[in-house]
Amino acid sequence: MVWSALGILLSFALVTAVHCIFSIQMPSSLETVNGSCILIPCGFTIPQSLKESLKLPVSGIWRNGSRWFTGSTDIYNSSRKLNEIQGELLGDLLQKNCTSVLYNMGSKYSGTYYFRIETGFKYTFETPVQINVVDILPQPILSHARVSVKESTEVELTCTAPVPCPQQPPNLTWTPELGSITETLQTDETGSYTLSSVLRFVSSRSHHGESIKCLLQTQQHHSVSDHPCAITVLYAPKTQIEVNVSDPLYEGSNVTIFCSADANPEVTQIRWFREWRGNVSEINRTDLTFTMTKDRVGFYYCEAENIYGKQNSSKVSLNITEHSSEDGYDTLREGNSSTVKWLLGCCGAVLMLIILLTITLCFKRSRTRSMQGSNVNKSQIYVNFDKNFSNLQRESRDSECGVYSNVSNSQSKPASEAIYENSSI
Known part of the structure; x- marks a missing residue:
């Protein structure tokens, strides 16, 4: 009886102690990339005696640096419109859910963060979360480093990457894309998120030797899986x-x-x-x-x-092709055909040469006749001029020696010839 009573008292004391303790549940550390946001899964308990004091208005505050006012900075306060960084209280504080998201996290915001509640009571929880802001995305993880399958076998590869902020999720892509892709956003018991992408394809000999990579991308950053998956396809x-x-x-x-x-x-x-x-x-x-x-x-x-x-x-x-007389006939016919073509070509060339020579000779003859006609006209003019000039001289001499000439002519020639000569002059 004594031991039973003592056990009951001890149990009551433990329950009372638990109900009198402030506690908070959240990851011990989180990581995000510079310029992105971060989700802080968060839940808390308060002493039973303060249950009625958890009421509106209520505020949630994220404090950086220290639990106390000295040496700390209130980065985000849900009751204020202006804060050092933008944030959002996703959980319902009246339901003891303090899940929050902080946006535009820069490198200077790496540090230790404490959650503080202000309502009918004010309290800063003792357990912090360490937030690290990095410049490089974490590498996605492939489910297999090497796959060896027989041809026509379905292959399934999975690539996963932590998601620091589901409000701004990254993208997972495959290189090369060999088949269908299914992407899901999963959460675990701690409230952390993981992005999963599954690649499915039916193997063929064309896939043999392929090196498959998984790529994690955000608007500002990207990261490739450290070890690509090598595909080996076995086939007949x-x-x-x-x-x-x-x-x-x-x-x-x-x-x-x-x-x-x-x-x-x-x-x-x-x-x-x-x-x-x-x-x-x-x-x-x-x-x-x-x-x-x-x-x-x-x-x-x-x-x-x-x-x-x-x-x-x-x-x-x-199959053997037999030699036949037609082969020789075809060869002879081809040779004769070539000879005829050669002769026709020669005859054509000779004919063209004759035509050209004929045209040339005709042209030369025509030109010679033209030149001879021109010379005849000139000779006639000269002869006529000479004749006229001779007649003028003769008339002059006749006028001076007319008596003598007439007498002389009449004495030396018959009358008929004298008459002819006078008429000519």
């Missing part, structure tokens, strides 16, 4: 065949056939096959280089294999 071979041969293919020609395969891991075996008239035979060679003969006619293909499967290439057909 994709086989291709290539033939190096003359066209047309004659008997005796050299033939080389290549087989290549894209595979991860590497191909462990390559096999060659020949198909002809419904029969398929394997060729025990790693590469195919041979001289074409009639017994090698057929369809050829290769098969590549690794631990994830095997695949046949497409088929290539090898």
Whole structure:
């Protein structure tokens, strides 16, 4: 009985002590980036005796530096319109919720913060929160540093980053964006927020070797995940065949056939096959280089294999083209055609030369005739002038010696000739 009574008294004393204590619940430290805001999750308890004193009007104050007035600065007071920094009291103080947000946090506002309540009583809580303002965003965290999957398998990657202020949340982006993205804002039991982004895609061989990064961005800052996620995709071979041969293919020609395969891991075996008239035979060679003969006619293909499967290439057909007399006739016809074209070209050139020579000769003859006509006119003028001048001289002499001339002429010549001469003069 004594021990039972003592236990009851001790329990009552503990309950009374708890109800007489001020306490506050908030993170011990928070971090935000320069120029951004910060959310302070906050809740408190007061002694039971002051329950009735928690009433309107009520104010919440965030004090920096010290719990006391000396050496401290009231950064934000919910009852004032003008404060050193902008803030907002999100919680209901009457419900003992002091959750607050402080905006435009600069580096100088890093420090120790205390919460103070002023209502029917005034009290500054003893437990502070350490707020750090940094210049660089925290690096987002990837769920996987390396992923190795088989082709056509769905891959899911998660990137997370702390959110110091959900009122101004950052963005999470993926590089490269290989599929669908789902983004959520989550909160934990302490009231802190985390941004989560999930990338989902179906793996293919084109994704092999990709390095996937997660990027955290705000209006003023950005940060990239420290370690990108390396993607390894495992897949069966994709086989291709290539033939190096003359066209047309004659008997005796050299033939080389290549087989290549894209595979991860590497191909462990390559096999060659020949198909002809419904029969398929394997060729025990790693590469195919041979001289074409009639017994090698057929369809050829290769098969590549690794631990994830095997695949046949497409088929290539090898068939001999027979030499025929038409080939010689075609060659002769082509040669004759070339000769005819050459002769026609020569004849055309000679014809053009003849035409040019003819035009030149005609032009020269025309010019010579024109010049000769001009010279004849000039000669006639000169002759006429000479004749007239001779007649004038003759008349002058006749006038001076007319008697003598007439007598002389009449004596020496017959009458008929004298008459002719006189008429000429």
